[in-house]
Amino acid sequence: MGTINKTKTEHLYLRIAETIEQQIMDQVLKIGDKLASVRLLSKEHGISVSTILQAYYHLEGKGLIESRPQSGYYVRFNPSRFPQKIEKSNPQQIVKTKNVEAIIGEVYDTFSMSGVTRFSLSVPAPEILPLAKLNKAMMQALRDLPANGTSYEQVQGNDLLRRQVARWSMHWGGHLQADDLVTTSGCMNAISYCLMALTKPGDTIAVESPVYFGVLRFAQSIGLKVLELPTDPDTGVDPDDVKKALQKHPIKACFFVTNFSNPLGYCMPDEQKEAMVKLLSKHGVPLIEDDLYGDVYFGKSRPRSCKSFDEEGNVLWCSSISKTLAPGYRVGWVAPGKYLEKVKRLKLYHSITSATAQQAAIASFLATGRYEYHLRKLRQTLHSNSLQFTRAIGEYFPAEIKMSTPKGGFILWMELDKKIDTYHLYQEAMLQKISIAPGTMFTLQDRYQNCMRLSYGMPWTNEIDRALKKLGNMVHGMV
Secondary structure (H helix, E strand, C coil): CCCCCCCCCCCHHHHHHHHHHHHHHCCCCCCCCECCCHHHHHHHHCCCHHHHHHHHHHHHHCCCEEEECCCEEEECCCHHHCCECCCCCCCCCCECCCCHHHHHHHHHHHHHCCCCEECCCCCCCHHHCCHHHHHHHHHHHHHHCHHHHCCCCCCCCCHHHHHHHHHHHHHHCCCCCHHHCEEECCHHHHHHHHHHHHCCCCCEEEECCCCCHHHHHHHHHCCCEEEECCCECCCECCHHHHHHHHHHCCEEEEEECCECCCCCCCECCHHHHHHHHHHHHHHCCCEEEECCCCCCECCCCCCCCHHHHCCCCCEEEEEECCCCCCHHHCCEEEECHHHHHHHHHHHHHHCCCCCHHHHHHHHHHHHCCHHHHHHHHHHHHHHHHHHHHHHHHHHHCCCCCEECCCCECCEEEEECCCCCCHHHHHHHHHCCCEECEEHHHHCCECCCCCEEEEECCCCCCHHHHHHHHHHHHHHHHHC
């Protein structure tokens, strides 16, 4: 395994686990290989047996190794069995005929059904959220707020919350101040204000493809035309493709989910983000950046946002805690740049202000450092889940499928055999109380019928494994 640095550190077991994990990914250690015994590693490196066991438990939790009674630990994960990677999308702008709104309604009507395995739901499960600490923060907010939180908050939003969001922006290279931000009822509410501030009915916006269905449906509802751009599953939209689109179409705004997008999972490289910001600024086209998943990264550091390269206020940066902390609190925000006054007026006209108590509770949670602690645990859980899902899909689904390989977030995008309609798969799966999100939901075009989105934002259990196996068997039966 190589020499392990013996410098004392609180997370020594993680460094040991990361060394072994990298050897598994590099196939230095292959499936079926036996790992060195706990006592041998302890003796060789002068590390306690409990630290080595903690490292092995960590790898076992990720599904990378398994314990065999009376025998030891063995590698159970083979990266060469990963499903194939999906290819860059190429939307043809052919309007679909299927009633996708009815499909979306059908999928999301299952929210209140009991006993359903919700691979379709793009929020973290309550079991992996710090509910007790959130409840404590909410009770404290109700005690401390004037009139126990029943009064209106100022239009721009809770001052402490905006200051904490501005402070947190340093993690992605931002230089925000509290006065740069407007709080909203979640990220989708922020995006809707941005679209209304930048466009009028009949205007064209450009988006990645596939893209979150809420953006598509809202754009349609206010009379906008939507241009879907080719999107790479690893790096997102190429600035060259945007440049070509600008030459052909009167684009009024662009919308991209730059970090771990929903549903494709890509993370746009920093140099590509910078090039995109410069290109759009040159053409005077504002960029609405949805950075909802940026804090849920699996690497060493948080990826930057396009907003960090914005020198002219041309990027409207949107985010919330809906995907990391409390979906039902509906607390989000936007840094609208030079469009700040327009967004503030729209908020005033549409909702006057945001929910008082929830804003104060989240502000307190961010200010005390509890959010950072929670994120570390959340990222570890979701990274482990992603590996478990990848292993299970590799075992249970046909070898010909293609799948995204996100480095953060909790969404997988799968491309099945072209003969399979994933809406029909959804209907069959629901008979087994398994819910998926059919791919046709994520476009306005006639495409992605053989694709689906799965969420791994819930604790990994034997029930989840069995549900994936059932789903894989259904796909086998449709080929």
